[in-house]
Amino acid sequence: MTDSDLHLDIVETRGPLAVAAVRGEMDLHTTADFYPRATALIDDHPHVILDLSGITFCDSSGLNTLLRLRRHADENGGRLTLAAPTDRVMHILRLTGIDTVFPLYADVTEARAAQPPRPS
Amino acid sequence: MDWSGSDREAGGWRMLSGLLADSHLMPMESLPARACESAAFAGFPHVLIYLGDLQQQVLRLLTGEGVRAEDHLAQLPVQGSVAGRAFQHGQILPAGPAEEEGRDWWVPLLDGTERMGVLRVTSVHDDDRAREGMERLASLLALILHSRRESSDVLARAERVKPLNVAAEMQWKLMPPRVYADGRVVIAAVMEPAYQISGDAFDYATDGPLVHLSIFDAMGHDTAAGLSANLAVAACRRTRRQGGGLVACGEAVEAELIGQYDRRRYVTGILATLDTRNGMLSWVNRGHHPPVIIRDSRWATHLRCPPAHPMGTGLGLESRVCHEQLQPGDRVVFYTDGIIEAGGAGDAQFGLERFTDFLIRHHADGLPVPETLRRVIHAVLDYHDHRLQDDATVLFCQWLGPRPDLTEEAADLVGLPEPGRPAAAEQDRSTP
Numbered sequence: 001m002t003d004s005d006l007h008l009d010i011v012e013t014r015g016p017l018a019v020a021a022v023r024g025e026m027d028l029h030t031t032a033d034f035y036p037r038a039t040a041l042i043d044d045h046p047h048v049i050l051d052l053s054g055i056t057f058c059d060s061s062g063l064n065t066l067l068r069l070r071r072h073a074d075e076n077g078g079r080l081t082l083a084a085p086t087d088r089v090m091h092i093l094r095l096t097g098i099d100t101v102f103p104l105y106a107d108v109t110e111a112r113a114a115q116p117p118r119p120s
Numbered sequence: 121m122d123w124s125g126s127d128r129e130a131g132g133w134r135m136l137s138g139l140l141a142d143s144h145l146m147p148m149e150s151l152p153a154r155a156c157e158s159a160a161f162a163g164f165p166h167v168l169i170y171l172g173d174l175q176q177q178v179l180r181l182l183t184g185e186g187v188r189a190e191d192h193l194a195q196l197p198v199q200g201s202v203a204g205r206a207f208q209h210g211q212i213l214p215a216g217p218a219e220e221e222g223r224d225w226w227v228p229l230l231d232g233t234e235r236m237g238v239l240r241v242t243s244v245h246d247d248d249r250a251r252e253g254m255e256r257l258a259s260l261l262a263l264i265l266h267s268r269r270e271s272s273d274v275l276a277r278a279e280r281v282k283p284l285n286v287a288a289e290m291q292w293k294l295m296p297p298r299v300y301a302d303g304r305v306v307i308a309a310v311m312e313p314a315y316q317i318s319g320d321a322f323d324y325a326t327d328g329p330l331v332h333l334s335i336f337d338a339m340g341h342d343t344a345a346g347l348s349a350n351l352a353v354a355a356c357r358r359t360r361r362q363g364g365g366l367v368a369c370g371e372a373v374e375a376e377l378i379g380q381y382d383r384r385r386y387v388t389g390i391l392a393t394l395d396t397r398n399g400m401l402s403w404v405n406r407g408h409h410p411p412v413i414i415r416d417s418r419w420a421t422h423l424r425c426p427p428a429h430p431m432g433t434g435l436g437l438e439s440r441v442c443h444e445q446l447q448p449g450d451r452v453v454f455y456t457d458g459i460i461e462a463g464g465a466g467d468a469q470f471g472l473e474r475f476t477d478f479l480i481r482h483h484a485d486g487l488p489v490p491e492t493l494r495r496v497i498h499a500v501l502d503y504h505d506h507r508l509q510d511d512a513t514v515l516f517c518q519w520l521g522p523r524p525d526l527t528e529e530a531a532d533l534v535g536l537p538e539p540g541r542p543a544a545a546e547q548d549r550s551t552p
Binding site for chain 1: 337339340341342383384385386388405407408409426427428429430433435437457509510
């Protein structure tokens with residue numbers, strides 16, 4: 001593994017909910033490998049909180065990956081929540097208007113608190 | 121040879137009419153020789169055509185029948201040569217001392233206002249009338265060259281010093297000339313890396329009193345990004361030409377992209393229209409950097425307009441048309457990521473402020489607008505050691521006023537050598 005890889009570290013899973021941390025650069029090259037790993041997580045746990053605090057770079061392909069994952073979660077009856085975006089990620093989310101389409105929280109604790117109650 | 125005033129008048133006419141007659145059925149390869157033959161009637165025994173490359177870094181000799189590269193200077197740098205200075209500043213400049221046969225001059229070659237290259241013209245006379253004749257010859261040759269652009273690989277090859285990628289091959293065909301001006305507006309654009317474009321494109325068009333302006337940035341750095349950009353420009357033009365407004369253009373682009381790529385690819389962009397009668401700029405932001413306005417060479421500000429989602433994502437945010445009242449002389453600058461963003465993690469950004477400062481400074485220096493943009497884009501390239509992470513595009517539009525026929529300011533801004541206007545070489549004409 002090199003520094004330019006994009007990691008998906010699963011922090012916690014609880015029923016349909018998973019919390020995962022994204023770490024590294026999100027661009028065309030890194031997201032190709034990342035996307036199937038993330039969809040596999042969503043398949044098992046459709047309510048996913050992504051902790052974005054470890055993203056050091058994000059371009060249009062990175063943003064597109066987040067949008068595709070959002071759709072994948074929707075199609076599986078779940079929801080993709082973003083937490084703790086870095087300034088850089090927040091900038092690109094705002095610039096594109098996409099900050100308004102994601103549930104977006106300052107940190108993971110807030111994001112977790114906002115999750116719908118677990119189905120019994 | 122003796123030249124009376126009426127001989128010269130007749131010779132000038134014969135030069136232009138001969139080239140016009142030839143132009144219908146002349147292959148590109150014959151133009152260099154034919155240009156010489158016709159120009160000789162007007163007292164210009166030698167003419168060489170030099171064309172700028174896509175990055176406008178070098179001027180290259182157009183060879184053909186009777187004009188071989190090994191007999192002449194085949195390539196000249198734009199920076200640091202007299203030919204390059206003529207090209208940069210739009211001035212007719214002496215290419216050497218007066219010889220027995222006459223004197224050589226560098227003459228800018230402008231298609232409309234787009235800088236194609238320069239001519240090297242030997243003139244037996246050295247006066248205003250000769251300069252007027254050279255300028256007319258250059259105007260006509262530029263029109264002929266332009267008319268062959270779509271059908272000549274010789275011309276296409278002359279414009280490139282290295283291979284293009286497929287997207288660049290598509291985009292340079294797609295986009296309008298990099299400079300346009302009339303009495304109402306000056307429009308100029310640059311795009312780098314010129315030989316390796318991915319998903320950027322710009323477009324503009326005049327439409328009665330309206331000027332449409334748009335810039336697009338398709339996600340990704342592959343050929344599909346180039347395809348998305350082409351789709352976006354074509355869908356937008358089609359809608360506009362059927363009378364659709366800015367919101368409709370954005371929606372048409374979105375529909376085409378979703379149809380082709382099912383929300384796997386998107387394009388951000390600004391779609392704008394300037395009403396040159398009153399200076400009202402209307403624009404829609406589809407997830408892109410808002411344009412910057414530069415006023416009075418002092419003040420630069422980002423316009424604000426809530427973005428709708430990038431075209432092709434189908435996220436359903438509402439597009440809003442925003443308006444900005446311009447003042448005569450205001451410059452609107454549209455740009456893409458590559459202009460301001462870092463080359464990669466850890467690199468320093470070129471930055472928006474550095475970019476606008478550069479524009480303001482060179483404008484104050486009185487450089488022609490296309491030359492300012494050429495320099496700013498090369499500054500961006502140098503800053504990133506010629507390794508751009510992303511396409512860098514600038515589309516620039518200066519609103520001058522409502523009158524298309526008041527062209528003096530536009531001519532100054534684009535660097536148009538004016539026949540009869542004392543040439544810059546006036547002062548050093550006596551020095552051999």
